[in-house]
Amino acid sequence: MKQPNLDQWTTGFALVAFLGLFVAPLLYLQAGRRHAPVGYVVAILTLYSLTLLYYVLWWSGYLQYVPYLNGGVELFTLLFGPLFYLYLRRLAAPAGRGPASWAHWLPFAVGALLSLPWLLTPPLQRPPLLRGGNFFALFHQALPWLALGQLLGYGRALLRLRPAFGAGHPAAHWARWLTACYWGFVLANGSYYVLAQLPFFSRSWDYGISLAMSAFIFLVAVLAFVQPQVFQPVAEPAQLAADTPAVELAVTAPAPAAGAPPAEPARYQHSGLPPHVAQEQARRLQLLMQQERLYRRPELRLDALAERLGLSRHHLSQVLNEQLGLNFFEYLNALRVAEAQELLRATSRRQRNIIEVAYAVGFNNKVSFNKAFKQATGLTPSEFRQQLTDNTDGDLLFPLTPGLEKG
Structure with missing residues (x-):
């Protein structure tokens, strides 16, 4: 059995994950009564941090001590697209809710239901995920590609929201940063799963996904203290009336x-x-x-x-x-x-x-x-x-x- 150990990379990613878990509840508390939109950011921050910790356990070999986590955290990838999209849609139109939001969670719900029998099986009795022809192994092998397709679809949806964040919108810059972070995460996932099929693949390339998540965690952590107003979106009309x-x-x-005639600046004398x-x-x-x-x-x-x-x-x-x-x-x-x-x-x-x-x-x-x-x-x-x-x-x-x- 491999002796678990933490190197510089895994230690750094673990610290970033703990930073995200520290900042997430602070953001939620800071939002006060207007916590609904910020809740999406808190959820992304929390899920990114938990996923990072899972990767650290896997890379370092400590996952052998918590085997019941294996095969479950991968489902989080099905949540990131809906969370980014629903958050930006809410910022784009604070007064509206858009079409039914529950439909965005269906892929994750279906994936969780399909995985539930395997996740409830004691770790020592579970069939292997990386080999074998059982249903759960096939589903686990297809999951990254299904998730990548979903991520790309939501990436296009984010780009379609761009016109709503025109000049003068209070969240225009924040929306651009969010979209860039999301696409960085999508490209890191896509490149990893494509390169993993090649003979010269190096496992260290897996760090690209973690770097993309770390960049988002750092961005939110910095803005939470330097420019916290980005997490205080414009209130809805009913809320404005109350506040x-x-x-x-x-x-x-x-x-x-x-008796003096109204002054007229010289530069406007020939105005139309x-x-x-x-x-x-x-x-x-x-x-x-x-x-x-x-x-x-x-x-x-x-x-x-x-x-x-x-x-x-x-x-x-x-x-x-x-x-x-x-x-x-x-x-x-x-x-x-x-x-x-x-x-x-x-x-x-x-x-x-x-x-x-x-x-x-x-x-x-x-x-x-x-x-x-x-x-x-x-x-x-x-x-x-x-x-x-x-x-x-x-x-x-x-x-x-x-x-x-x-x-």
């Missing part, structure tokens, strides 16, 4: 001096957008922001917003500058700070801490949030909340953000 105070935000341009049309577009912009709160998307850009309104980039800049007296980023920050004030008024530190408020209204990090908030109110968010706490009479000690008013 967000009812407030209508409107940005108003500074009032001109009495008449003043009355610009006023109407400003009204549409305000209404769109009030209804859909697009400013909550950290990656929202001028081009994407202009396309949504059916305007050119130049004309939207004109509307913002002429009608609202702000540039694009000033406008977004004004709306974000206004909602942040309402959230700080409506929630306690225990319900939402400062960074959670920042992410909820569309800021990427605490530094830019503090800077924009203090510039608008003269206070940091912590000072703002503290004054609210000290103000037991409930009177406002300071006005709303300049240029913002309740509708």
Whole structure:
């Protein structure tokens, strides 16, 4: 019997697997009430980590001490395609559930049922899997190819979701990284099973699959601490209504001096957008922001917003500058700070801490949030909340953000 041992590769993969098992529950707890979409990531992370540990046991020879695991973990491959696809579909359309999700789990359910008699057989009485003509050996030999076909099918489905993550979507970059990780896993599986048929095959090439899984685990682990907002997707309409105070935000341009004609920047003197049309577009912009709160998307850009309104980039800049007296980023920050004030008024530190408020209204990090908030109110968010706490009479000690008013 081979003496079990861990080398550098198996030790490294084992550490990555334990990292995944450590991060997975933290992600789920961090998601709070909006844990449903993140649950897919947690499931992938957990299954990848368990599969990695299984490979480590097999490579190192320790699997002989836990033989009942043999032949069962391979079924996890039938879950990865549905988990990636359903998660990205949920991010693409938070309000929708799409066609019946239960159908995606049928291949795994059928595989588990077919394998159940063999898995329930005591390890010493099981027929061999790698040789012999029994049903379970044939199924086990066909399983990698069945799983690879399924992985390729879901890979194509992920590519078809790409148009839903266009410019301005808050999860666009995250969706691209996820798709790349998934396809890396598919290619690693495909190349391994193809190369395994060749005479010059080396068993160490099996590490390619584990490297692909490790890359995903590292990506999630890093983002969980560096950019956790990617795991806080845009809430569904019903959830927004429950979580967000009812407030209508409107940005108003500074009032001109009495008797003075409205200022018109020189660069827009020859614009094809008449003043009355610009006023109407400003009204549409305000209404769109009030209804859909697009400013909550950290990656929202001028081009994407202009396309949504059916305007050119130049004309939207004109509307913002002429009608609202702000540039694009000033406008977004004004709306974000206004909602942040309402959230700080409506929630306690225990319900939402400062960074959670920042992410909820569309800021990427605490530094830019503090800077924009203090510039608008003269206070940091912590000072703002503290004054609210000290103000037991409930009177406002300071006005709303300049240029913002309740509708």
